[in-house]
Amino acid sequence: MARAAATAALTGCDLHGIKVLVVGAGGIGSELLKNLTLSGFEHVTVIDLDTIDYSNLNRQFLFRAMHVGRSKAEVACESVMDFPHDESLHINAQHGNIKEERFGFDFFKQFNIVLNALDNVDARRHVNRVCLATGVPLIESGTQGYIGQVRAIVKGKSKCFECDPPAPPKSYPVCTIRNHPDKPVHCIAWAKELLFKKIFGGEDTDLVDTTEAQDKQEEAVDASAAAEAPGDAAPASAPSALTRLEGESAASFARRVFNSVYAADVERLLSMDALWKERTPPTPLRLEAMALPDAESAKQEETKVWSVEQSAAVLLHTIETVLTQRSAEVGALSFDKDDADALDFVTAASNLRSAVFDIPRKSRWDVKEIAGNIVPAIATTNAIIAGFIVLEAFKLLRGALDECRYCVCNRLPSGKKRDTLLTASRLDAPSGDCYVCAGGASVLTVDCSRFTVTQLLEEVIKKHLSFSKPTVDYSTVDGRDDQLCEGIADEVDEHDAAKFARYLPLALDKLPVPVGSGTTLDVEDTSQSLRVQMQVLNSVLDEEAFPTGFHFVQGAKAAAALSSTAAEEETQPDGGAGAADVAEADDEVQIVDGDAAPGHVRKRPRLDDAAKGAALPSASAAAASQDDDCIQID
Template sequence: MGSEEDRIAIEKEKVLMVGAGGIGCELLKTLVLTGFKHIHLIDMDTIEVSNLNRQFLFRKSHVGQSKAKVAREAVLKFRPGVDIVAHHGNVKNTEFDIDFFKQFSVVLNGLDNLEARRHVNRLCLAAGVPLVESGTTGYLGQVTVHIKGKTECYECQPKPAPKSYPVCTITSTPSKLIHCIVWAKELALAKLFGDKSQVSDLDVRTSVEGKSITSEVENDDVKFFELRSGESFRQFAARVFDRIFGYNIEIALQNEETWKARRQPDPLYLDKILPNQQEEEGSAAEENGNVVEIEQHPSVSAMATLGLKNPQKIWDVQENARVFLESIQLFFKRRSKDIGKLVFDKDDQLAVEFVTAAANLRAHSFGIPMQSLFEAKGMAGNIIHAIATTNACIAGLIVLEALKLLTNQTEQCRMTYCVEHPTRKMLLVPVEPAEPNSHCYVCSETPLVLEVNTVTATMRDVIEKVLKRKLGVDSPVIMQGSSLLYETGDDLEDDMAAHYASLLNKSLASYPTPITTGVVLTVEDYHQDFRCSLHVKHRETFDEETEPDGILVTGDIASVINAEQPTLQPKTPAADDEDLFNKEENGHGDDKKDDDDDLVMFTPETTAGTKRKLEEDENLLKEKLKNHHLLADFGRRSMSVVVFTSWPVHREKDRL
């Protein structure tokens, strides 16, 4: 920072920080030490043990408390005079609306997921507040600056779509462990312990290609996965085991076509794998049957009760079977409050144990090598180990950019990329920000084309698969001309809510005014101050491999959403193939996982004409980055710089 004048100016500015995690802790400390005196801080999370190694404002005694509040208190201890307002909540909550954002001179993001980043981007655009956006993953990091009308917004550039897998690969023909992990996480775990009302187009029952499963069978299937009266937990677990690893595989084998060119899976039955073990073991043996309300233990572990100590050891089939049985029993005995609403969380030890065991058993059946819990957890949770030093560098860069913004030096602002190996002796590579992309559907309201089979797709499909998942819209209002087709909100009258709900499952073509080729839908989200128009185009068929959603959004964001993205992920200790880094498997992920999250992207041809510095560094940068697996297909597109967009979800967790 330059002059005394600047310093005094900074003291008056009010800034908003979003995220008090790895970057956020560093950022808050650096902000106050730089002289910022008015800071609002939003974080929705509470402190976990696994945060402590890098989120240095937190101590063991803080575990379970609000990150935002503890971070504030910790900083006030060494800078008591600073005015810090801590908000424990989701930045997407309606209390953080455009007016809330307008009170700040700049917004600084230290987030870990695409969904929240997009949301903050939209509010910053709406409020006209500049945004400094950041992300780290391992040694890599970036800080980007977004000023409405002057630079790209956060969404001007393509973000790689989360990896998705064809439904049939997951349900019928897995060939990699990640397919089995997706199956265990999204199907088996969800089916046994999740919200059964959630519609899923996947089922634990292995689907038989070419044969439709009748609703009667589906019904039977739902009942099958419920505890029967008089049945012990162990009997239930054993019944589920034989069904999903034995019977369902036998059914799948009946479809000879499927296995002509593939290795046939082996059905697994419990009496063959654990022939002498009919009884409960571990802690599950302490109580039997439908015992009610035993004390709930959120940290209960099947490994612990079975005496399996090393998370890096690959369990054999028997051990996987024992963990599978034990974890189901423990869920019923010690986690019964979670049953019916469980969602996979990488920090949930018992859920990770269940997923590891179920995935390994399925892998074994399909002749796929099994993995240790440590590796499986990394894959299921998309974990890349964080490095505190990278977070600290990135936080420093965020503050530098904020200072430039607040002292009228916006032309000095830079996007800065932190690389693993020096490029021209630089580990921090600065790039001049690009101008706004005139084809951006967020900041330029470019119309989009919605390609969909209007006879089979429903409005629910459009809302879930397109508006929420792909376009990041939270509370969509959908109009066709002047007719309102859908809206949400607490103030909605019951009869209107019922009316919209009744339409949700109707196909688009069967709407009162059919929604088919030529129709333009207008989508708005008032909270985000977002609007766009979707030009509907009926299309009969979609490629199951490349278009598993059966819906495409094209136009200028075609490359953003639908194109196959280069896989440029840095290697981590847990990685053995590209799938590891692509969360949101099979398109089923909730948005969180999304976490996730996008990884690396290129400046595509659509931005030709935008100004880019470092042109001369391009080749060098390419070479350097190639060396550590960052560039997969540099040749395919013309580009001037490599951009890491945002960061893979869940990072460092060394507590296994």
């Protein structure tokens, strides 16, 4: 009996003529392609942008050492053909980015179902939006170590991927990273993003933030003391201090780097008295007082936390090694978790930084996970989730959405008797708060006097909200309007291009038509058939709580923010708006640094309300939300 016939007999799902799109050929994707092949699917297309790395081989079993450097999609398709399969199987590999124009609406519409096996939130959002726009059912999945989840997404019937938005990346103010870290992750970020780039990457970045001391001093009562703040002096780690001199040996330069970073810079921080009124001051490290062990022996102990002396030895040895053996790369190196020298450097440098600030040190293994934003992937979890994907696909393909379940693989037994690792629950209806599938209200809080157009477009609209090719128009409370960018290149003439470029560095309230509280931003991306309107609240945000400089909320939280602002404006003569409260969410780490005539005429019509409703239907308010979305980092 053919495999497709056996599947039909067992599941009631006729696979004849069914076309499947698989997005991602990594940990989950490899297992998924195997399952589809063995189940008797006839037409499978797989897309993946990645190439095979040695680190993939321990859990992505379609790949071998001889495949390293090749396309994951292409090799996966070749490998599954070695499994037993029906003669009718046609499997097509596409090496590319799912957000490319060639993978647009017409491409998606040729498939009966899309199966997501992605490890990238931005790409998952894009696929979610395109599937909603085209009406193609989607099976969404993800794993994280021992846990994983699978759910079906059907337009207007179940929650979409963004009804329960993933937690945003955790961000830290650059002053915390540079001047007063208090967590191991702060020290690792400093070593990876600042010191490594300064020494090996050719970036002229500051290791000490002198402006913070000045700000603290200016807040003091004695103005004369502020004028004498240490920030007026030249930084100890000025470019010349960490630049190798002509004729200087690698060993001498390495020692000079150590003394500059862990002694001179620390002394400089100590001189900023205002920083240490409520904090424990740092302790400089003295290289001449250390008895350095053999660096090579220390490097072999990957899971053991190095001592301060071992860290110093590894740091000096790594700098010498890179300068002597990889000199051609110096000035253009970037951190790679699989680069042994880079990982040794960041581990040693971060541990020495931790010693300065009396913070627990981490092993090389731990640093690799944190610096590489790695969640250890487990092959068995991937296999379980891939199995769930196919089982849920059978239900959708035979039209039994009511039988679909939100499937979860748990790390520990759960359920009423605490004896179940695999659990399932009914799918929730779409959330009425979701700005993607239900057009829910949204509010953006920023300080319009400091937040620039570039930050709005890059950090909020493209990065945070994952718009691919946005067109951004806005209108103020007094009826004036303008445009900040146009997503369709063919509709941008020279005058518009010059205007958009001129706007980029301007603060929002410095635009010809100033943006302020009550301004409505109208953001549209035709490549995703998505249009979002958000209201701006102008407010000074606390830098520690909101280091990105903005706060975006939707649905009920957006309504609460607007209500709170309205109440404040009734009691504040100047109409100042306060920032909405929000709880921070944890994820990966990033460092955040803190003449045209007004008005325009739009050149093309928006998605009209009818089209909008067809592409992204409204939905009833959701039941209790699920917070079990996870991300697989391949």
